[in-house]
Amino acid sequence: MRQRLLPGFVSEWKWDLRRIITVLILLVVCLVWVYPFLWMVSASLKTSREIFASGLNLVPSEWRWENYERAWVQANFSRYMINTVVITVATVALVVFHTSLSGYVLGRFKFIGQRFILGLLVATVFVPLGYTIIPTVQIAGALGLLNTLLGPILVLSSGHVIHILLFAAFFRSVPKELEEAAVLDGANFLQVYWRVMLPLSRPVIATVSVLTFLQAWNNFLVPLVFTFSRPDLRTLSVGLFAFIGENEIDWSGMAAAATLSLIPIVLVFFFAQRQFVEGLAGAVKQ
Amino acid sequence: MxxxxxxxxxxxxxxxxxxxxxxxxxxxxxxxxxxxxxxxxxxxxxxxxxxxxxxxxxxxxxxxxxxxxxxxxIGLDNYIEVANDPLFWNAFNNTILFMVITVPIRVSLALIVAIILNDPRLPFANLFRTALFLPVITTTAIIGVVMTFVFDPVGGPVNRFLLETGLVDRPINFLGQANSALYTAMGIHIWKWFGVTLVYWLAALQTVPKELYEAAQVDGANPRQVFRYITVPVLLPFGLLILVITALDTLRVFDLILTLTGGGPFLRTEVVEVYIYRWAFNSSIPRLGYASAAAVFFGLATLALAAMQGVVVAYLRRKRNEL
Structure with missing residues (x-):
């Protein structure tokens, strides 16, 4: 009866209460979720003694910016940052370059050997690459790529079969007329790709770039084994890992170094949030 | 021309x-x-x-x-030795345990949160999504290092909190104790990758046609009915795919385990990847042949799982074409 008299009121009120509780629970969950980051940033501004003495208090008694100076200058994290940025940017550029080229011809043309090449690529998609690190290091050594920045760049850029397939699927779906118009205007093979097809594929480029960026920036094993004897070529994560071994007591320097390592990627994430999320979602939507 | x-x-x-x-x-x-x-x-x-x-x-x-x-x-001798090494099976069990425990938790929790966040009227939905996604973009090796401090028995904030609220009398050495180390690592792994699974579910939820919901509302269906008769059938095939992708993810935990525990204490957190790394790069007498055999052995197990993904994708395509 009551519901029939006041249908809107009753249900909306109930909904609002539920919504408030939901939001409150989510707020608490999210606070717990980001707490390790808050703790890390706070630890980076304390002295090592204060980290362990001050308990749960996140606000430092005195803001110790010198921790950052120590990490940046003495512990060489400025160098590691440059290395990481160089490796990541070069890898993303190289991956977009080669996967769009091969995706274009694989998706758009028929040619001798196409099936064989496709089969070969796909067969290795699921081979867990971490397990093949031993011969990878060996061949890189033979090519003189160990202890260079180029080595990790080439290794991290190779494969990406999924991205080749993404480009191939996209280029296959582009209507033929667009290309024909360009051909009639006298465009050659390279021009059709460069002026017509590549600009069309911007959403795929965004997806591939973001996924490659995440992978290259976060990679640990490849730069770890490539820089065993050249500490100056370490990336941020390798540098941090080594930092603990070398400076066993400098917690606050470690926290500062970790914070520094996270700032760029968090910034990139905030500016390219949509591409990040859509790039990942693409794995499910296909 | x-x-x-x-x-x-x-x-x-x-x-x-x-x-x-x-x-x-x-x-x-x-x-x-x-x-x-x-x-x-x-x-x-x-x-x-x-x-x-x-x-x-x-x-x-x-x-x-x-x-x-x-x-x-030496032919297949390495393989025979791998198959007879109890420490390999220890690592293998840890890997499987890691998968069997974390995957259902991650997938189901992420689904619940995704359904809540998918409500267009929910305030701060963007903020929540960003917060939950933050660990995903941070470097795993750095997470591993930071978490050893967060869970530190002496000054780490987790133990501080447990002590101050009186939940425990003495600090727990989460990562240094044989019975808790692997589970702590699992918890951190779930925390780190939860956002990815969440994004998958949100993408899947967005494929549910809006007209279906509107039609259900016109017919007077309550939220539970809508979930049972519209959301679940549409999501089910996606759920399968998300399960398999997530399971494959849990086979790649090298960065986290190496920086968090290095496989200890007493090899209780040693997963297969760390076992291989130990034999190849980290033992006094490296045995690349033996490590390669273990890698191939385990790679085959991964391939089997990946083949399942292929089957699921094919099934999904067929389903979608039927719609």
Whole structure:
């Protein structure tokens, strides 16, 4: 009866209460979720003694910016940052370059050997690459790529079969007329790709770039084994890992170094949030 | 000239008329741009994917420490030794346990949160999503290092909190104790990758046609009915795919385990990847042949899982075409 008299009121009120509780629970969950980051940033501004003495208090008694100076200058994290940025940017550029080229011809043309090449690529998609690190290091050594920045760049850029397939699927779906118009205007093979097809594929480029960026920036094993004897070529994560071994007591320097390592990627994430999320979602939507 | 080439390449097959008069070589030359376009991908692929895959198969048949040139061919002996090594099975069990426990938790919790966040009227939905996604973008190796401090028994905030609220009397050495280390690592792993699964679910939820919901509302269905009769049937195939992708994810926990515990205490958190790394790079007498055999052995298990993903994707496609 009551519901029939006041249908809107009753249900909306109930909904609002539920919504408030939901939001409150989510707020608490999210606070717990980001707490390790808050703790890390706070630890980076304390002295090592204060980290362990001050308990749960996140606000430092005195803001110790010198921790950052120590990490940046003495512990060489400025160098590691440059290395990481160089490796990541070069890898993303190289991956977009080669996967769009091969995706274009694989998706758009028929040619001798196409099936064989496709089969070969796909067969290795699921081979867990971490397990093949031993011969990878060996061949890189033979090519003189160990202890260079180029080595990790080439290794991290190779494969990406999924991205080749993404480009191939996209280029296959582009209507033929667009290309024909360009051909009639006298465009050659390279021009059709460069002026017509590549600009069309911007959403795929965004997806591939973001996924490659995440992978290259976060990679640990490849730069770890490539820089065993050249500490100056370490990336941020390798540098941090080594930092603990070398400076066993400098917690606050470690926290500062970790914070520094996270700032760029968090910034990139905030500016390219949509591409990040859509790039990942693409794995499910296909 | 280029016009002609473009079009017959494009039309699919080699020109239909005089196939006999055209030699394979001429056809290859005709398609030279195609092969040029393929060259960068193939070069990288052969050097750093194909060669390593093939030669790790070969290495696995050798008794070889990786440095000297006197590698000895020993057939399948490495495999037999791997299969008889209790420590390999310890690592294997840890890996499987990792998967069996974390995957259902991650997938189901993420679904619940995704349904809540998918409500367009929910305030701060963006903020929540960003917060939950934050661990995903942070480098795993850095997470591993930071978490050893967060869970530190002496000054770490988790133990501080438990002590101050009186939940425990004495600090728990989460990562240093044999019975808790693996589960703590699992918790951190779930926390780190939860956002990815969440994004998958949100993407899946967005494929539910809006008209279906509207129709249900017109028919007077309550939220539970909507969930049971609309959301679940549409999501089910996606759920399968998300399960498999997530399961594959849990096979790649090297960065986290190495930086968090290094496989300890007493090998209780040693997963297969760390086992392989230990034999290849981190033991007093490296055994690359043996490590390769363990890698191939485990790679096959991964392949089986990946094949399942292929089956699921094919099933999804068929389902979608039926709709």
């Amino acid at each position: 280029s016009t002609v080439r473009m079009q017959d390449s494009y039309s699919g097959m080699t020109p239909a008329l005089p196939p006999a008069s055209r030699s394979v070589l001429r056809q290859l030359w005709h398609d030279r741009w195609i092969y040029l376009f393929l060259a960068p991908s193939l070069l990288l692929f052969v050097l750093f994917v194909l060669y390593p895959v093939v030669s790790s198969l070969y290495f696995s048949l050798l008794d070889w420490n990786g440095f000297t040139s006197n590698a000895r061919f």
